[in-house]
Amino acid sequence: QSVLTQPPSVSGAPGQRVTISCTGSSSNFGAGYDVHWYQQLPGSAPKLLIFGNNNRPSGVPDRFSGSKSGTSASLAISGLQAEDEADYYCQSYDSSLSDVVFGGGTKLTVL
Amino acid sequence: QVQLQESGPGLLKPSETLSLTCAVSGYSINSVNSFYSWGWIRRPPGKGLEWIGSMSHNGNTYYSPSLTSRITISIDTSKNQFSLKLRSVTAADTAVYYCAREKRYSSGSYLLSCGQGTLVTVSS
Numbered sequence: 001q002s003v004l005t006q007p008p009s010v011s012g013a014p015g016q017r018v019t020i021s022c023t024g025s026s027s028n029f030g031a032g033y034d035v036h037w038y039q040q041l042p043g044s045a046p047k048l049l050i051f052g053n054n055n056r057p058s059g060v061p062d063r064f065s066g067s068k069s070g071t072s073a074s075l076a077i078s079g080l081q082a083e084d085e086a087d088y089y090c091q092s093y094d095s096s097l098s099d100v101v102f103g104g105g106t107k108l109t110v111l
Numbered sequence: 112q113v114q115l116q117e118s119g120p121g122l123l124k125p126s127e128t129l130s131l132t133c134a135v136s137g138y139s140i141n142s143v144n145s146f147y148s149w150g151w152i153r154r155p156p157g158k159g160l161e162w163i164g165s166m167s168h169n170g171n172t173y174y175s176p177s178l179t180s181r182i183t184i185s186i187d188t189s190k191n192q193f194s195l196k197l198r199s200v201t202a203a204d205t206a207v208y209y210c211a212r213e214k215r216y217s218s219g220s221y222l223l224s225c226g227q228g229t230l231v232t233v234s235s
Contacts, residue, residue, distance in 0.1 A: 036221040045225040100162035
């Protein structure tokens with residue numbers, strides 16, 4: 001059971017917008033720790049998509065956006081493309097566990 | 112461009128010690144202006160990502176509480192590489208292991224980049 005809760009799967013058609021939720025608690029998001037998001041394509045290493053709640057590293061398309069409010073966070077992907085099909089993970093720090101924590105991951109399927 | 116490359120044995124027997132090395136190119140770990148820590152994550156088959164630990168350029172270590180009794184992360188500045196040792200492995204340690212460049216700050220930490228990963232299987 002992950003400390004950060006993500007839906008196991010989401011899907012959308014090309015061109016659509018999807019969101020992936022990440023639910024935390026008072027010991028991570030609620031304590032002020034930031035959320036970060038990663039994309040892991042099949043057979044590849046995790047790639048940083050969003051850092052510090054809503055910042056995109058250089059090279060990440062602006063179709064990807066992040067937000068955080070209270071004890072929840074979300075990743076939005078607009079203009080869905082076939083190459084977006086991947087596993088997506090949220091990540092933060094948990095002060096109760098004194099540990100870096102990941103969500104369980106969400107598999108995005110592009111229909 | 113900073114690149115990371117893992118190396119190490121892919122098959123271990125239960126109770127053995129896992130030893131992995133990550134070679135860094137395109138950046139000097141020993142840089143006096145380094146803002147990075149160097150660490151490891153893993154992904155067991157059919158499961159999600161798990162953070163293992165990291166070490167800053169000035170020697171501070173940060174380990175996952177669930178693994179702290181079994182792991183050691185070290186940096187070899189002369190070879191511009193860092194290493195992971197995980198003692199007393201079991202089948203539950205079977206995973207793809209990734210080395211990573213980590214940014215730590217007041218509101219947490221995140222992984223800037225990862226190596227391509229190496230599969231480690233623990234089996235008798």
